[in-house]
Amino acid sequence: MKKLNALLLPLVFSSLLVAAPATPPEWKVPLAVKTLDNGLTVVVSRDDSAPTFGLCIAYGIGFRLEPKGRTGFAHLFEHMMFEGTPEARKGIFDRVVEGGGGFTNGDTRFDFTEYIESAPVSALNPALWLEADRLKGLDFSVANLNNQRNVVEEEVRDNVLNQPYGSFYWLDLPQKAFNRYPNAHNFYGDFKDLDAANIGDVRKFFETYHAPNNAVLAVVGDVTPEEVFQKAQQYFDSIPRRAVPAKPDVEEAPQKAERCSVEEDKLARVPALAVGYRMPPRTSPDAIVGAVVGEMLQNGQASLLYQALVKRKKVALEVDGGVNWPLGTPFEYGGPTLMTSFIVYPPKVSERDVLTAYDGVIQNLAAHGASQAELQRIRAKMRSDWYAELEIPVERASVISHFTLLDGDPGRVNKIPDEIAQVTSDQIMTFCRKYLVDTNRTIISRVPETLMGKTVNDAKGGRP
Amino acid sequence: MKLIRATVFVLAGLMILPAAWTQEKTQPLPKNLPAYGPLVPFRGPQVVQKRLANGLTLWMVSRAGFPKVSFAVAVRGGMASDPKDRPGLSKLLMDTIDQGTQSKNARQIAEAFQADGGDLTGDAHADFTESMISVLASWASSTLETLSDVLENATFPNSEVALAKRNEADSLRASEAEPSFLANRALAREMFDNHPYSVTSLTQASLAATTPDQLRRAYAMRFRPDRTILVAVGDFDPGPMANAVQKALGGWTTPAGSPAASVPQPVQNNPHGVFLVPRKGSVQTAFRLGAFGPLESSADFEAAEVADAIYGGMFGSRLVNDIREDKGYTYSPGADIQERSEAGVLETRASVRNAVTGASLNEILYQMNRMATTSPTPEELTRAKRYLTGIRAIEYQLQEAVAERLASLWVVGLPPQELGEESSKIQTVTFAEVDQAGRKYFPASRQTIVAVGEQSVIQQQLKPFGLPVHPVE
Numbered sequence: 001m002k003k004l005n006a007l008l009l010p011l012v013f014s015s016l017l018v019a020a021p022a023t024p025p026e027w028k029v030p031l032a033v034k035t036l037d038n039g040l041t042v043v044v045s046r047d048d049s050a051p052t053f054g055l056c057i058a059y060g061i062g063f064r065l066e067p068k069g070r071t072g073f074a075h076l077f078e079h080m081m082f083e084g085t086p087e088a089r090k091g092i093f094d095r096v097v098e099g100g101g102g103f104t105n106g107d108t109r110f111d112f113t114e115y116i117e118s119a120p121v122s123a124l125n126p127a128l129w130l131e132a133d134r135l136k137g138l139d140f141s142v143a144n145l146n147n148q149r150n151v152v153e154e155e156v157r158d159n160v161l162n163q164p165y166g167s168f169y170w171l172d173l174p175q176k177a178f179n180r181y182p183n184a185h186n187f188y189g190d191f192k193d194l195d196a197a198n199i200g201d202v203r204k205f206f207e208t209y210h211a212p213n214n215a216v217l218a219v220v221g222d223v224t225p226e227e228v229f230q231k232a233q234q235y236f237d238s239i240p241r242r243a244v245p246a247k248p249d250v251e252e253a254p255q256k257a258e259r260c261s262v263e264e265d266k267l268a269r270v271p272a273l274a275v276g277y278r279m280p281p282r283t284s285p286d287a288i289v290g291a292v293v294g295e296m297l298q299n300g301q302a303s304l305l306y307q308a309l310v311k312r313k314k315v316a317l318e319v320d321g322g323v324n325w326p327l328g329t330p331f332e333y334g335g336p337t338l339m340t341s342f343i344v345y346p347p348k349v350s351e352r353d354v355l356t357a358y359d360g361v362i363q364n365l366a367a368h369g370a371s372q373a374e375l376q377r378i379r380a381k382m383r384s385d386w387y388a389e390l391e392i393p394v395e396r397a398s399v400i401s402h403f404t405l406l407d408g409d410p411g412r413v414n415k416i417p418d419e420i421a422q423v424t425s426d427q428i429m430t431f432c433r434k435y436l437v438d439t440n441r442t443i444i445s446r447v448p449e450t451l452m453g454k455t456v457n458d459a460k461g462g463r464p
Numbered sequence: 465m466k467l468i469r470a471t472v473f474v475l476a477g478l479m480i481l482p483a484a485w486t487q488e489k490t491q492p493l494p495k496n497l498p499a500y501g502p503l504v505p506f507r508g509p510q511v512v513q514k515r516l517a518n519g520l521t522l523w524m525v526s527r528a529g530f531p532k533v534s535f536a537v538a539v540r541g542g543m544a545s546d547p548k549d550r551p552g553l554s555k556l557l558m559d560t561i562d563q564g565t566q567s568k569n570a571r572q573i574a575e576a577f578q579a580d581g582g583d584l585t586g587d588a589h590a591d592f593t594e595s596m597i598s599v600l601a602s603w604a605s606s607t608l609e610t611l612s613d614v615l616e617n618a619t620f621p622n623s624e625v626a627l628a629k630r631n632e633a634d635s636l637r638a639s640e641a642e643p644s645f646l647a648n649r650a651l652a653r654e655m656f657d658n659h660p661y662s663v664t665s666l667t668q669a670s671l672a673a674t675t676p677d678q679l680r681r682a683y684a685m686r687f688r689p690d691r692t693i694l695v696a697v698g699d700f701d702p703g704p705m706a707n708a709v710q711k712a713l714g715g716w717t718t719p720a721g722s723p724a725a726s727v728p729q730p731v732q733n734n735p736h737g738v739f740l741v742p743r744k745g746s747v748q749t750a751f752r753l754g755a756f757g758p759l760e761s762s763a764d765f766e767a768a769e770v771a772d773a774i775y776g777g778m779f780g781s782r783l784v785n786d787i788r789e790d791k792g793y794t795y796s797p798g799a800d801i802q803e804r805s806e807a808g809v810l811e812t813r814a815s816v817r818n819a820v821t822g823a824s825l826n827e828i829l830y831q832m833n834r835m836a837t838t839s840p841t842p843e844e845l846t847r848a849k850r851y852l853t854g855i856r857a858i859e860y861q862l863q864e865a866v867a868e869r870l871a872s873l874w875v876v877g878l879p880p881q882e883l884g885e886e887s888s889k890i891q892t893v894t895f896a897e898v899d900q901a902g903r904k905y906f907p908a909s910r911q912t913i914v915a916v917g918e919q920s921v922i923q924q925q926l927k928p929f930g931l932p933v934h935p936v937e
């Protein structure tokens with residue numbers, strides 16, 4: 001793949017295969033950046049290991065900025081981006097990409113919305129053409145809006161209303177943890193708001209945020225930067241730059257007290273809880289420490305919370321979480337965010353016992369930090385996980401587009417493992433004492449209907 | 465050592481426009497849409513095959529660049545080989561296999577893998593158990609040492625088994641709240657009746673009755689080198705990797721006893737009817753439809769895959785166009801062919817709001833019968849073949865996907881070359897073969913139908929179909 005690595009690394013590491021070297025592999029992806037006259041930033045990462053490409057175009061608009069009275073609209077709008085244009089009517093987009101041997105999808109997140117395609121390189125031209133085409137204008141069809149409103153409401157039933165736990169750890173927790181509308185509303189959408197959305201809203205949202213100067217196009221795969229730049233110029237250059245509203249202030253006043261609440265779950269049979277601590281802004285020097293702490297606490301079977309809660313104290317069935325979890329990595333957020341822990345625990349265990357064990361882990365980390373061996377392990381795991389994020393073209397394109405949109409610096413994708421490696425035990429202790437404190441957290445206890453009563457008292461009594 | 469040449473199929477030189485859509489209601493292509501470029505040949509990976517003296521099969525794919533290595537270990541004998549009175553025992557076995565060896569406790573094992581950049585995951589399938597881990601390439605030999613310890617020396621400590629039993633009992637309760645879990649379990653039970661493939665999960669009775677000794681015996685019987693494949697994919701040279709595997713696993717011995725019993729072919733007489741799993745408080749009906757399809761080794765497997773893509777496997781398939789993009793009944797419908805060693809199942813999934821339960825089943829059955837009674841259009845055929853080919857080239861960029869796929873090929877007795885050849889087989893599938901697969905596998909009258917949701921809603925709305933409706937657990 002990368003010029004240096006392809007020649008050198010296999011020889012070096014293979015010969016050391018049995019000797020287990022002390023240093024991890026260094027791996028960096030090539031990056032070339034060009035900004036078109038209309039403000040569209042194009043980033044290319046060449047990878048000729050397979051004759052395919054992955055493409056991501058990310059727009060600087062997400063859940064946070066959807067209008068009041070239109071909760072869930074950013075996501076509904078994302079669906080409308082697949083519903084046709086004056087040139088390429090509904091159905092054409094998927095037919096052309098799938099007929100080219102690939103797939104397409106979209107994702108809405110707090111601070112951006114992304115559209116992805118991956119296919120054999122022979123389908124790159126039509127894919128780029130289609131992306132440019134839908135940035136020129138949509139079909140704005142009422143019938144298609146009605147259709148996708150139904151589809152989105154079905155998506156909400158599928159992921160929220162008909163599921164135990166109903167995704168409360170990412171849908172409800174921010175609503176309790178934050179105060180301001182951008183950070184604290186139903187991102188999937190209240191049905192009354194989804195029902196109220198009209199084609200005028202679609203048009204306005206499109207015209208307000210979908211400008212080339214509010215987008216990043218990343219292409220990764222068996223392509224050269226020169227050819228992608230040339231094609232981007234050819235297909236996107238005629239799309240005019242437009243004034244995009246300045247990013248509003250979405251910051252929150254500091255949290256003063258712990259927030260606890262209880263939710264009754266009609267479908268679940270086993271109780272769960274979610275804990276969310278407010279995190280520093282992504283640009284703070286503390287952010288990288290938060291990323292490491294989040295992974296030490298809940299990345300896999302060796303993590304501190306798994307070992308303590310599931311294994312030693314036997315008070316939990318599973319523990320998952322992290323910073324910006326589960327909607328992205330700890331490096332891809334642009335406003336108030338949480339470190340979340342999602343814990344499912346046995347009905348016979350009290351919530352109080354779960355939280356006591358949880359607090360014990362946090363307090364121990366705050367008091368003693370991490371040993372050199374622990375640091376080495378988490379660095380290796382996070383480096384390995386980070387490389388996995390960049391392994392295949394479509395995922396690499398996605399991460400690159402987010403970093404470019406948020407930081408203006410795609411090169412940071414190559415710096416993350418080294419930033420992680422510099423985090424010290426002292427920083428971890430300082431971070432825990434500053435951020436992982438009761439007054440900075442929100443807890444939601446999710447109790448099965450059949451167990452309401454005994455567990456409620458636990459939760460209402462607040463904390464041990 | 466045998467070196468397998470990469471399979472190369474050449475489609476280069478074809479300069480094709482996306483075919484004109486001939487189906488009714490489809491829109492014309494934009495006049496300025498650029499044509500597809502020439503297809504670049506997709507090369508299946510070179511797989512180096514080796515067999516250790518103790519019988520262990522080793523397949524290696526060496527790919528320079530991305531500095532990680534993925535290991536997949538498949539051991540023959542899965543849930544279909546569990547004792548009849550211990551359904552799901554394999555799941556508990558895979559939960560506890562890494563919870564202690566003669567020299568390491570559970571935490572030390574987890575931390576050893578973490579230090580290499582990985583986390584061991586395991587799963588029990590019908591025909592095999594699988595362990596997977598991806599680590600930084602520089603520490604792959606260390607990973608092999610820990611992995612071999614787990615494969616050869618697991619002790620199933622009493623305290624760890626007790627904890628796993630308790631947690632699995634609660635996890636089973638938690639899973640029973642999920643519509644997908646209930647639907648999958650019911651479909652397998654109804655499709656396979658008394659055949660061991662009917663088991664897809666543990667039961668509370670089985671959990672309560674299982675002892676650490678039973679796990680140790682099942683482990684001793686099944687985990688043996690002559691019934692195991694190790695697949696390594698990633699940034700290494702095959703020579704040193706083979707040496708590292710020999711060092712780590714060469715001393716593993718095959719016990720004298722006989723291995724897990726083989727699984728008979730199921731009788732293919734699945735019932736045509738509705739099996740209703742009542743789930744109070746449901747705001748959707750979750751449908752699973754199943755019918756017997758081809759085995760992966762069948763001559764018409766690829767034709768059936770193409771037919772499935774046209775029917776429900778692609779986003780632009782008939783089923784998705786109908787019940788999602790046209791009618792808005794559902795969010796994520798789909799269909800695929802689920803393979804076990806001795807049976808293939810054509811499976812359809814859709815979760816629909818209560819009010820359109822009957823209307824949705826009507827459309828699903830209509831689209832199946834359409835596959836069974838009419839031919840695909842040339843455009844559908846071309847698109848499905850290109851989609852299935854391209855999607856493999858994309859998927860196999862992920863080294864974990866290559867490792868897992870190779871392990872599953874070995875389990876069903878197919879050679880590693882299949883990984884590259886499956887795409888060329890898809891490309892040579894003919895119109896007549898797809899047409900035939902549609903007529904053979906898709907008739908709605910072959911379907912076993914599972915519906916999970918509000919009992920009264922399902923009973924009322926499915927009454928007009930005139931099918932027997934059986935409430936089940």
